[in-house]
Amino acid sequence: MAVYTQIGAEAMAALIAEFDVGQLVSAKGIAEGVSNSNWLLETTGDGAGGTRFILTMYEFRIELDDLPYFLSLLDHLAAKGCPVPRTIHDRDGALYRMRPNPDGELKALALIEFLPGVSVSDPTPAQARAVGAALAGMHTAASDFAGTRDNAMGLAEWQRLFDACGADGLAQIDPHLASLVTEHLPQVAAAWPTDLPTSVIHADLFPDNVLMLGDRVTGLIDFYFACNDLTAYDVAVTHAAWCFDDSGRNFRPDLSSALLEGYESLRPLSPQERAALPLLAQGAALRFTATRAYDWLNTPADALVTRKDPMAFARRLQFYADNQDIFA
Numbered sequence: 668m669a670v671y672t673q674i675g676a677e678a679m680a681a682l683i684a685e686f687d688v689g690q691l692v693s694a695k696g697i698a699e700g701v702s703n704s705n706w707l708l709e710t711t712g713d714g715a716g717g718t719r720f721i722l723t724m725y726e727f728r729i730e731l732d733d734l735p736y737f738l739s740l741l742d743h744l745a746a747k748g749c750p751v752p753r754t755i756h757d758r759d760g761a762l763y764r765m766r767p768n769p770d771g772e773l774k775a776l777a778l779i780e781f782l783p784g785v786s787v788s789d790p791t792p793a794q795a796r797a798v799g800a801a802l803a804g805m806h807t808a809a810s811d812f813a814g815t816r817d818n819a820m821g822l823a824e825w826q827r828l829f830d831a832c833g834a835d836g837l838a839q840i841d842p843h844l845a846s847l848v849t850e851h852l853p854q855v856a857a858a859w860p861t862d863l864p865t866s867v868i869h870a871d872l873f874p875d876n877v878l879m880l881g882d883r884v885t886g887l888i889d890f891y892f893a894c895n896d897l898t899a900y901d902v903a904v905t906h907a908a909w910c911f912d913d914s915g916r917n918f919r920p921d922l923s924s925a926l927l928e929g930y931e932s933l934r935p936l937s938p939q940e941r942a943a944l945p946l947l948a949q950g951a952a953l954r955f956t957a958t959r960a961y962d963w964l965n966t967p968a969d970a971l972v973t974r975k976d977p978m979a980f981a982r983r984l985q986f987y988a989d990n991q992d993i994f995a
């Protein structure tokens with residue numbers, strides 16, 4: 668569940684009155700997600716258009732200084748026709764508001780447009796193709812976005828997270844994990860490209876961050892890892908997230924070709940980008956192995972969240988290292 672902070676009906680109505688969206692009709696906490704508290708709101712809907720909105724209270728992990736980047740990126744992409752929720756500005760034009768939670772801690776809150784659709788758990792090639800095209804559309808549409816943000820989840824951070832886990836911690840997860848990391852991380856780091864095109868990237872485009880109706884992408888959400896980095900790395904992250912079963916044991920070549928075809932229908936990869944994909948995909952697998960391993964060891968047993976299996980991405984790492992020809 669992800670509603671960490673309770674907001675009473677009167678306080679919610681008063682908060683919503685700060686936006687030109689009509690009066691509050693209902694507010695329901697959303698169970699999905701782990702980082703923030705989210706509510707689905709329905710209003711009588713006057714000014715800003717629409718009657719359904721997502722209210723997010725930023726609880727952990729997000730730096731306040733990064734919020735203008737994330738929220739104005741949504742506006743930029745939505746204005747260019749990408750299936751991305753726009754930010755509803757308050758009556759003063761602000762992208763977010765600050766509000767004390769019941770413990771008196773100031774928290775940031777933002778209202779964004781609700782988009783229809785569901786997250787698929789067993790994608791078809793047609794859906795993978797549509798996701799590839801939506802990713803390319805996003806990269807292209809962001810090319811004139813003025814904001815910049817470094818990738819806080821880049822190579823140096825993977826290294827830091829693995830170090831924090833320690834060899835013993837990694838061995839607790841799986842006896843082979845430490846040697847897998849020691850074998851691949853230095854090689855990937857040494858060969859990491861520096862001369863490929865960069866852009867705004869989503870950096871976490873997993874199926875649960877894509878809303879779909881049939882074969883159509885209706886929403887790209889959760890831009891809270893978005894940053895400026897190698898464009899092809901985002902393709903690699905999306906590939907790692909979409910082209911295997913959850914356990915990482917079974918690669919799906921049909922989804923892989925569909926995703927890449929969809930991507931290249933809008934933004935063809937350069938020969939250099941394509942040649943780098945095997946390495947970038949190993950990097951993507953290392954990134955999610957690192958964060959999942961760290962969370963595995965550091966999430967208290969009574970926490971509300973379900974830990975995600977690091978080995979699902981360690982298996983992808985091994986697969987990408989052993990099968991570099993899949994991107995040829």
Ligand SMILES: Nc1ncnc2c1ncn2[C@@H]1O[C@H](COP(=O)(O)OP(=O)(O)OP(=O)(O)O)[C@@H](O)[C@H]1O
Pocket residue numbers: 669697699700701702703704705721752779780781782783875876886888889891
């Ligand atoms: N704009 C939107 N339109 C419709 N539903 C949305 C929208 N934004 C978020 N949601 C719903 O809220 C859920 C949680 O959102 P989100 O993934 O942003 O939360 P989070 O706490 O940041 O999650 P994560 O665990 O991925 O860090 C999503 O799974 C989706 O069901």
Ligand SMILES: N[C@@H](CCO)C(=O)O
Pocket residue numbers: 871873955958959975
């Ligand atoms: N999408 C990530 C969580 C957010 O970084 C994962 O599945 O590990």
